[in-house]
Amino acid sequence: MTGKLTIYTLDWVPEGPRGFVRDLRLRWAAEEAGLAYDMGTVRFEDRETNHLESQPFGQVPFLVDGDIRMFESGACLLHLARKSETLMPRDTAGEAETTQWVLAALNSIEMVTVPWWFLKITGKEDNGLTGWVDRRLAQLESVLSRREWLAANRFTVADLLMADVLRVSLLRVHGDRPATEAYIKRVTDRPAFRKAHADQIAHYVAADKERSGRQ
Numbered sequence: 665m666t667g668k669l670t671i672y673t674l675d676w677v678p679e680g681p682r683g684f685v686r687d688l689r690l691r692w693a694a695e696e697a698g699l700a701y702d703m704g705t706v707r708f709e710d711r712e713t714n715h716l717e718s719q720p721f722g723q724v725p726f727l728v729d730g731d732i733r734m735f736e737s738g739a740c741l742l743h744l745a746r747k748s749e750t751l752m753p754r755d756t757a758g759e760a761e762t763t764q765w766v767l768a769a770l771n772s773i774e775m776v777t778v779p780w781w782f783l784k785i786t787g788k789e790d791n792g793l794t795g796w797v798d799r800r801l802a803q804l805e806s807v808l809s810r811r812e813w814l815a816a817n818r819f820t821v822a823d824l825l826m827a828d829v830l831r832v833s834l835l836r837v838h839g840d841r842p843a844t845e846a847y848i849k850r851v852t853d854r855p856a857f858r859k860a861h862a863d864q865i866a867h868y869v870a871a872d873k874e875r876s877g878r879q
């Protein structure tokens with residue numbers, strides 16, 4: 665049975681990742697689809713062990729939908745997409761194309777970009793992954809220079825996810841990819857993104873206040 669949606673995130677994070685914590689993907693999808701949801705939190709402290717029954721890697725987000733509990737942002741997005749045609753077309757071909765690009769965002773782009781920028785922010789400038797990242801981003805630039813949206817000639821959850829993967833500042837300033845940049849702007853200019861982003865920032869600002877009240 666499905667039912668009330670609750671999206672889980674961390675109760676607090678330092679300033680660096682604010683606006684990028686992956687619960688934003690789920691908030692954004694729910695906003696696009698007009699799905700009502702609540703937010704729930706798990707503690708930032710001891711996160712590696714304090715909610716393993718909900719997310720076996722100690723991460724967020726995870727989603728509760730009535731009796732269903734699930735983790736992995738991509739899987740949660742596909743679950744939400746099944747509830748709304750705004751996120752994914754209902755015809756088999758459109759659904760296949762959307763699913764394909766959701767997995768490409770995670771498994772062909774994010775699986776390269778995350779280790780690349782992670783090594784970069786930890787001071788390993790020449791980290792050996794740059795050639796791989798450059799090749800993937802150039803290939804994607806070529807795709808995006810020929811089309812406005814990834815799947816089915818319209819906005820889908822695949823664009824939501826791909827834009828979220830690509831909007832990381834370090835990636836955007838690395839190299840010159842005009843079609844990709846225009847794509848990121850186009851997708852993140854959507855009111856649902858702006859609301860999800862503002863809500864996440866507000867959540868962590870409120871958490872700062874709560875923390876300073878406790879100290």
Ligand SMILES: N[C@@H](CCC(=O)N[C@@H](CS)C(=O)NCC(=O)O)C(=O)O
Nearest residue numbers: 684685686722723724725736737738
């Ligand atoms: N593959 C996971 C990655 C989740 C992930 O990296 N979550 C980050 C926040 S955006 C997290 O919980 N980091 C805390 C940690 O790993 O300790 C997904 O897409 O849901």
